[in-house]
Amino acid sequence: MTRALKKQPNGSRHLHATDLLRRKLLTGEVAEGEQLMPELELCREINLSRTTVRKAIADLVDEGLLVRYQGRGTFVNIRRTPAQKRLLGCMIHRSGTETRPSAYSLLTQGAEKAAAELGYQLVLANSQDDAHKAMEEVIRLNELKTVGTLVVPPQTHTYQKTAREVVSALQRAGQKIVLVDTPPIGNGHAIEAPCISSQNREAAYELTRHLIRLGHRRIAFLTSVRIGTVIEREEGFRQAMKEHDLPVPPEYFLEVAGTDIARQGRQELDVFLAMREPPQAIVCLHDLIALNVLKRCAERGCRVPDDIAVAGFDDLPQSAVCHPTLTTVHQPLFEMGYRAVQMLEAQLNAPASVVTTASSNEITTTTATATEPPPPPAIAIAERLPCRLVIRESCGAMRP
Numbered sequence: 353m354t355r356a357l358k359k360q361p362n363g364s365r366h367l368h369a370t371d372l373l374r375r376k377l378l379t380g381e382v383a384e385g386e387q388l389m390p391e392l393e394l395c396r397e398i399n400l401s402r403t404t405v406r407k408a409i410a411d412l413v414d415e416g417l418l419v420r421y422q423g424r425g426t427f428v429n430i431r432r433t434p435a436q437k438r439l440l441g442c443m444i445h446r447s448g449t450e451t452r453p454s455a456y457s458l459l460t461q462g463a464e465k466a467a468a469e470l471g472y473q474l475v476l477a478n479s480q481d482d483a484h485k486a487m488e489e490v491i492r493l494n495e496l497k498t499v500g501t502l503v504v505p506p507q508t509h510t511y512q513k514t515a516r517e518v519v520s521a522l523q524r525a526g527q528k529i530v531l532v533d534t535p536p537i538g539n540g541h542a543i544e545a546p547c548i549s550s551q552n553r554e555a556a557y558e559l560t561r562h563l564i565r566l567g568h569r570r571i572a573f574l575t576s577v578r579i580g581t582v583i584e585r586e587e588g589f590r591q592a593m594k595e596h597d598l599p600v601p602p603e604y605f606l607e608v609a610g611t612d613i614a615r616q617g618r619q620e621l622d623v624f625l626a627m628r629e630p631p632q633a634i635v636c637l638h639d640l641i642a643l644n645v646l647k648r649c650a651e652r653g654c655r656v657p658d659d660i661a662v663a664g665f666d667d668l669p670q671s672a673v674c675h676p677t678l679t680t681v682h683q684p685l686f687e688m689g690y691r692a693v694q695m696l697e698a699q700l701n702a703p704a705s706v707v708t709t710a711s712s713n714e715i716t717t718t719t720a721t722a723t724e725p726p727p728p729p730a731i732a733i734a735e736r737l738p739c740r741l742v743i744r745e746s747c748g749a750m751r752p
Contacts, residue, residue: 416429656676657746
């Protein structure tokens with residue numbers, strides 16, 4: 353509920369009232385097409401005079417967020433200019449201390465290329481893996497009136513809840529959404545939006561099988577907050593270990609500590625090396641963790657791959673030039689960003705009769721009558737792009 357305003361000068365109270373009502377609209381509390389509560393109820397809720405509330409409403413009508421109908425009331429109607437209809441948002445998460453190229457750098461490059469080719473401008477937003485910051489970025493995108501947004505949900509311990517809130521606030525402001533680097537979110541937490549991700553489970557499975565074929569039996573896994581892509585990679589790792597009757601002791605399965613990507617994996621390697629029976633190989637959730645592990649190994653005098661093998665996931669540019677070069681999984685990140693924009697553009701141009709969802713494998717369309725043509729094909733609800741294993745020096749085997 354909107355909080356009541358304290359006593360303030362009339363002009364200041366009018367501006368604060370405008371800000372409060374604007375926030376209701378930009379957070380999706382009142383959705384596109386919905387009616388604003390009657391003026392008298394608004395007055396009671398925020399403890400302001402009807403004159404002040406009317407001025408605030410008039411401001412938001414001028415801003416293109418509301419429309420008033422005589423005898424019917426005030427409704428949310430986010431009007432976009434032709435230029436705003438060519439604005440797309442892209443919400444990623446990037447640490448402020450991390451300067452190395454990351455998976456999201458490549459993903460963004462692909463999205464920017466596709467947007468430019470289709471005549472759109474891409475507006476970047478950074479959630480910083482924080483739920484509050486993510487909602488502030490949602491408000492900024494809605495205020496800019498972007499017509500659609502690519503969303504990489506923040507990696508928080510309330511991942512599904514945060515993802516639902518972010519997507520809902522954007523959709524209720526009239527935006528189209530594509531979830532990126534994200535498998536379908538279901539299990540009672542369904543988010544109705546198309547999504548695109550890599551074949552994480554299959555790729556992690558193949559990477560782990562490669563290590564097993566090399567003779568490694570004690571294999572550890574460095575993971576992170578358990579979001580959809582992380583869970584899939586964990587499942588692929590565990591499936592390969594199970595098929596070869598190899599145990600995964602709890603101490604071999606560690607979640608990296610902290611949010612500073614530049615340090616993730618360093619102290620976990622120290623923990624592994626201090627064990628009476630340290631792992632022979634480490635599968636890292638992504639390349640940046642693996643690169644940190646390689647650096648810490650060099651500092652500790654631990655030889656890679658002679659003493660321990662290290663593998664990553666992403667195939668970032670630096671993984672091919674580090675020492676030793678990193679065995680990893682090539683994830684088609686550029687292609688993912690490019691394709692995500694195409695999926696978003698398809699939604700923007702799709703007839704209203706086409707309904708898509710990422711919560712199931714079904715595509716639902718409205719039924720055409722005998723006098724109407726059948727609806728066009730529905731937009732793909734979920735795409736999973738294939739990955740490939742990249743064998744380099746860090747695991748002790750190179751392709752001939």
